[in-house]
Amino acid sequence: MKRENISDAVIRRLPRYYRQLTELCSRGVVRISSHSLGEEMNITASQIRQDFSCFGEFGQQGYGYNVEELRSEIGHILGVDQDHHLIIIGAGNLGHALLHNFPFHTTGFHVDAAFDLNQNLVGGSIKGVPILDMEELDDYIKTNTVDVVVLTIPQAVAQQMADRLIELGVKGFWNFTNVELSSSDPQVQFENIHFADSLLTLSYRIANR
Amino acid sequence: MKRENISDAVIRRLPRYYRQLTELCSRGVVRISSHSLGEEMNITASQIRQDFSCFGEFGQQGYGYNVEELRSEIGHILGVDQDHHLIIIGAGNLGHALLHNFPFHTTGFHVDAAFDLNQNLVGGSIKGVPILDMEELDDYIKTNTVDVVVLTIPQAVAQQMADRLIELGVKGFWNFTNVELSSSDPQVQFENIHFADSLLTLSYRIANR
Numbered sequence: 001m002k003r004e005n006i007s008d009a010v011i012r013r014l015p016r017y018y019r020q021l022t023e024l025c026s027r028g029v030v031r032i033s034s035h036s037l038g039e040e041m042n043i044t045a046s047q048i049r050q051d052f053s054c055f056g057e058f059g060q061q062g063y064g065y066n067v068e069e070l071r072s073e074i075g076h077i078l079g080v081d082q083d084h085h086l087i088i089i090g091a092g093n094l095g096h097a098l099l100h101n102f103p104f105h106t107t108g109f110h111v112d113a114a115f116d117l118n119q120n121l122v123g124g125s126i127k128g129v130p131i132l133d134m135e136e137l138d139d140y141i142k143t144n145t146v147d148v149v150v151l152t153i154p155q156a157v158a159q160q161m162a163d164r165l166i167e168l169g170v171k172g173f174w175n176f177t178n179v180e181l182s183s184s185d186p187q188v189q190f191e192n193i194h195f196a197d198s199l200l201t202l203s204y205r206i207a208n209r
Numbered sequence: 210m211k212r213e214n215i216s217d218a219v220i221r222r223l224p225r226y227y228r229q230l231t232e233l234c235s236r237g238v239v240r241i242s243s244h245s246l247g248e249e250m251n252i253t254a255s256q257i258r259q260d261f262s263c264f265g266e267f268g269q270q271g272y273g274y275n276v277e278e279l280r281s282e283i284g285h286i287l288g289v290d291q292d293h294h295l296i297i298i299g300a301g302n303l304g305h306a307l308l309h310n311f312p313f314h315t316t317g318f319h320v321d322a323a324f325d326l327n328q329n330l331v332g333g334s335i336k337g338v339p340i341l342d343m344e345e346l347d348d349y350i351k352t353n354t355v356d357v358v359v360l361t362i363p364q365a366v367a368q369q370m371a372d373r374l375i376e377l378g379v380k381g382f383w384n385f386t387n388v389e390l391s392s393s394d395p396q397v398q399f400e401n402i403h404f405a406d407s408l409l410t411l412s413y414r415i416a417n418r
Contacts, residue, residue: 009218011413015406023389079412093309097302098404101387107408147415148408172415174408178310180232187418191411195307195402197224199316199357199383202400203288204220206356206381209396 006054013051014078016041021071033064080108085145086174089161090152091116091131094176098150099126109148113140141168148172155179162190215263222260223287225250230280242273289317294354295383298370299361300325300340303385307359308335318357322349350377357381364388371399 020041024032034045041048052058055077059065075081086104088095091114104111114131116122122133132140140146149170153161158177165173166183175181175192182190229250233241243254250257261267264286268274284290295313297304300323313320323340325331331342341349349355358379362370367386374382375392384390384401392399 006417012406012410014413015403015409018409019389019403019406077413078409079416080409082412082416084412084415093302093306097306100302102404104408107405108412109408148411171418172411174411180228189411189414189418191407191414193402193404193407194224194228195311196316197221197228198400198402199313199318200224200227200287200289201221202357202381202383202398203291203293203317204223204286205398205400206293207288207291208215209380209398 010051010054013043014074017048017051018071018074018078018080021067021074024067025071029067031064032067034059037065075108078108080106082108084109084147086111086148086150087140087146088114088129088150088152089116089134089137089165090114090150091118091121091126092152094152095150096126098152099129112144112146115140138164138168141165141170146170148174150174150176151181152176219260219263222252223283226257226260227280227283227287227289230276230283233276234280238276240273241276243268246274284317287317289315291317293318293356295320295357295359296349296355297323297338297359297361298325298343298346298374299323299359299363300327300330300335301361303361304359305335307361308338321353321355324349347373347377350374350379355379357383359383359385360390361385 020037024040034048038045038048055073058070058073086109088098088111091099095114095116099111099114111129114126114129115134115137116131117134119133121131124131149165149172151158151161151173155177158175158179159181162173162181162183166185166188171188173181173188173190175190178194178196180192229246233249243257247254247257264282267279267282295318297307297320300308304323304325308320308323320338323335323338324343324346325340326343328342330340333340358374358381360367360370360382364386367384367388368390371382371390371392375394375397380397382390382397382399384399387403387405389401390399
């Protein structure tokens with residue numbers, strides 16, 4: 001189902017709902033009201049009901065939500081059951097950290113390969129993911145499904161690499177380069193991790209607590 | 210100046226304004242209207258004026274903002290001129306990646322030390338930051354100013370480490386452990402980097418583009 005006109009703010013709350021519901025499941029909570037869910041998440045109950053109404057009816061008035069069902073429905077909306085294919089470009093410290101510690105499978109992504117220029121890394125593997133030579137990148141993308149590319153490469157080459165990948169047909173980027181990437185193709189999606197925004201938010205809170 | 214009752218959404222937009230204004234400065238833009246700034250950032254002009262009004266008057270009606278002045282004022286609000294002191298706990302792949310690539314100084318933070326259990330790392334340094342033994346942590350915190358602790362340690366020990374640090378007086382945490390940390394002390398600030406939320410947002414957009 002294709003959805004349109006759902007605000008960015010609502011979309012960004014979905015993963016938070018999913019995370020909270022996963023935690024409630026693990027605590028054995030079976031049913032929860034929008035009021036209680038809101039208290040756990042510091043969101044109003046009416047905001048929650050409004051958010052969910054964008055995607056259909058999940059609960060029953062006055063009866064609350066079945067935690068496991070709601071988690072599964074939101075997971076489905078987020079695509080955690082879609083087995084997306086992902087590759088990582090740049091197997092340096094950050095690439096290593098993601099491969100070692102980030103549970104890609106819980107988000108519905110399968111990491112098929114990592115690419116690097118460093119010949120000491122090429123030919124090896126991290127957590128079962130092969131590290132391939134950057135030279136093989138174009139051929140790889142032409143012959144394999146790649147839904148998302150994770151960019152953990154230096155800033156200076158970020159936009160140029162993105163342009164090359166978009167030319168090859170890549171439409172999804174998880175961008176750790178701290179460069180605001182862009183494309184004239186509206187189909188291309190960039191999701192940027194801005195570490196600095198996060199640290200500055202903390203800085204503000206420290207100064208104003 | 211202590212500010213109160215400013216919404217989380219406004220606070221989270223401040224670093225984005227700061228980033229955008231930094232980029233405008235580097236492009237040599239001297240003056241910008243709220244309308245043009247809004248277009249660059251995909252925010253309405255009235256939202257921008259409303260956000261800024263929380264902090265006083267920055268522009269002149271009908272005349273736009275001086276980019277450099279506005280950047281400097283927002284930077285000041287965010288505390289980039291405060292020289293906060295920060296230590297990193299966990300000098301593994303992610304700790305390394307941050308030390309090597311994240312420009313802490315541009316956000317007003319000085320990285321004084323990193324701590325790790327690994328005796329192969331202890332005694333060394335990364336980009337001039339000494340790596341100290343975890344055994345020295347308590348003494349270090351008792352005798353030095355530590356505004357923020359960056360947690361890049363395994364999930365299993367995250368809350369326990371946070372509790373220990375809070376007991377020692379630490380009030381700011383930049384948390385990469387993917388564990389939702391908590392404290393009964395309202396003065397303690399946690400800023401969590403949730404990689405999964407970001408990737409799931411991308412997953413949603415790919416499925417619904």
